[in-house]
Amino acid sequence: MSADLAHRARRWRPASAGPGKLRPTTTLWMFPATILMVGLFVAPIGYAIYLGFTNIELLGPHAQVYNFTGLANFDRMIHDPEFWSSVKLTLIFVVVSGIIAQTIVGMALALLGQRANITFRATVGSVVVLAWVLPEVAVAFLWYAFSQAGGPLSEIIRRPHDDLLSTVPFLIVCVANLWRGTAFSMLILSAGLRSVPSEVDEAAQMEGAGYWRRLFKVTLPIMRPTIVTNMLLITIGTISDFTLVYAMTGGGPGTATAILPVYMYIEAFTYNALAYGTAIALALMAIGALISVLYIHQLRPELRKAQ
Numbered sequence: 001m002s003a004d005l006a007h008r009a010r011r012w013r014p015a016s017a018g019p020g021k022l023r024p025t026t027t028l029w030m031f032p033a034t035i036l037m038v039g040l041f042v043a044p045i046g047y048a049i050y051l052g053f054t055n056i057e058l059l060g061p062h063a064q065v066y067n068f069t070g071l072a073n074f075d076r077m078i079h080d081p082e083f084w085s086s087v088k089l090t091l092i093f094v095v096v097s098g099i100i101a102q103t104i105v106g107m108a109l110a111l112l113g114q115r116a117n118i119t120f121r122a123t124v125g126s127v128v129v130l131a132w133v134l135p136e137v138a139v140a141f142l143w144y145a146f147s148q149a150g151g152p153l154s155e156i157i158r159r160p161h162d163d164l165l166s167t168v169p170f171l172i173v174c175v176a177n178l179w180r181g182t183a184f185s186m187l188i189l190s191a192g193l194r195s196v197p198s199e200v201d202e203a204a205q206m207e208g209a210g211y212w213r214r215l216f217k218v219t220l221p222i223m224r225p226t227i228v229t230n231m232l233l234i235t236i237g238t239i240s241d242f243t244l245v246y247a248m249t250g251g252g253p254g255t256a257t258a259i260l261p262v263y264m265y266i267e268a269f270t271y272n273a274l275a276y277g278t279a280i281a282l283a284l285m286a287i288g289a290l291i292s293v294l295y296i297h298q299l300r301p302e303l304r305k306a307q
Contacts, residue, residue, distance in 0.1 A: 045285075052279040058272040066275070073279035082255055083280065086263040087287075089170065090239065093259050097174035098181065098238035099231050105178065106185025106230070110193055111215075113186070125186070132183030140247030143176040169249050169256050177244060181237070185230055192226030193219070225299060232295040239288050260284045 052073055056066035077083050109128060113121040131139070146153050147164040153172075154160045164172050196219055204214045220227070242261040245251070251258035251266055258266065260280060268277025 048278055049282060051275055052282045054275050056275045056278075058269060058274045060272055063272075069275075073276050076276060077279055077283065082258070082263065083283075085255060086258050086260050086280075087283075089257070090259040090284075090287075092170075093174060093177070093241075093245075094235055094238045097177045098234045101174075101178045102181045102185045102234050103189075103227065103231055105182045107189050107227075109182065109186040110189040113190060114193055128183040128186055131180055134180070136180070136241075136243040137247050139176060139180050140244050143172065143179070144248050147172050165249060166253060169253060173245055173248055173257050176248065177238065177241065180244065181234065184237075185234065188226065188230040188233070189223070192223045192230075195226070196222050228295060228298050232292065235291055235295070236288065239284070239291070260287075 053068055053070060054066045055062050055069045055072070057063050109124065113125060116124075134142075144165065145151060148154070149161050149163045151164075153164055154162050200218055200222065201214055204218045209217065240261055241259070242265065245257055245259055246262050246265065249257040251262040255263070261284065264277045264280040264284065267273045267280060
């Protein structure tokens with residue numbers, strides 16, 4: 001009798017909870033959020049897509065009266081060597097100074113914090129997090145000052161008369177981005193390390209596995225969803241980074257640091273080509289969406305397990 005009741009309880013569901021059915025009150029409560037989503041997200045993106053197919057200018061004859069030009073902006077983009085150079089810089093900036101460097105350094109700091117005493121952990125954590133919470137403009141001017149001739153970086157490499165933002169500007173921008181963004185990875189990965197069951201590590205230790213073997217064979221595989229999620233968030237944050245790079249270099253010297261957000265701004269607001277800048281923004285959005293899909297594909301096995 002009890003088994004029959006348990007079977008009925010597992011199969012029972014409210015009549016209104018069937019697939020594809022929503023209660024009228026649920027729809028009513030969703031209406032304000034839907035309006036906000038349409039007004040703040042869908043409508044601006046739709047309008048930007050439309051502007052990308054026009055010849056609108058910030059200033060000039062087409063600032064007020066503009067026309068639909070079809071794929072003209074995208075054809076210009078395909079044949080624009082500066083655009084492809086900007087795509088290359090953006091990918092290097094995101095992959096090297098973002099995904100790879102921030103994940104590795106963040107993991108190293110998380111592992112160090114796990115094994116160090118509380119005083120050392122609190123000191124290092126405070127310094128790293130301070131770099132993260134500083135405004136991007138403040139970080140940009142800080143590294144701008146560090147990189148000048150006679151600055152600390154020039155003194156460290158024993159070339160006090162070199163302006164590093166003129167000789168190796170992209171490297172300095174990447175280092176500044178790493179310095180600022182590492183704290184985020186450290187916090188995410190530290191939380192992931194705490195979620196690893198201690199029994200699994202102890203069992204591997206009893207089997208005679210050393211620290212590094214346990215790390216690569218036990219800890220990191222368990223943390224895979226956390227690591228991939230962290231890399232996704234780093235990518236989203238880094239690929240749209242504008243303030244840090246523009247405040248440090250303005251995209252220069254020349255176009256040496258003109259990643260896509262900076263190149264988009266230069267085209268739209270320096271050369272008044274607002275339509276072309278919008279087309280570049282759409283390309284950036286497409287690249288970000290493609291990368292996000294790839295990350296979600298990597299997380300699909302974990303999502304299936306969670307279901």
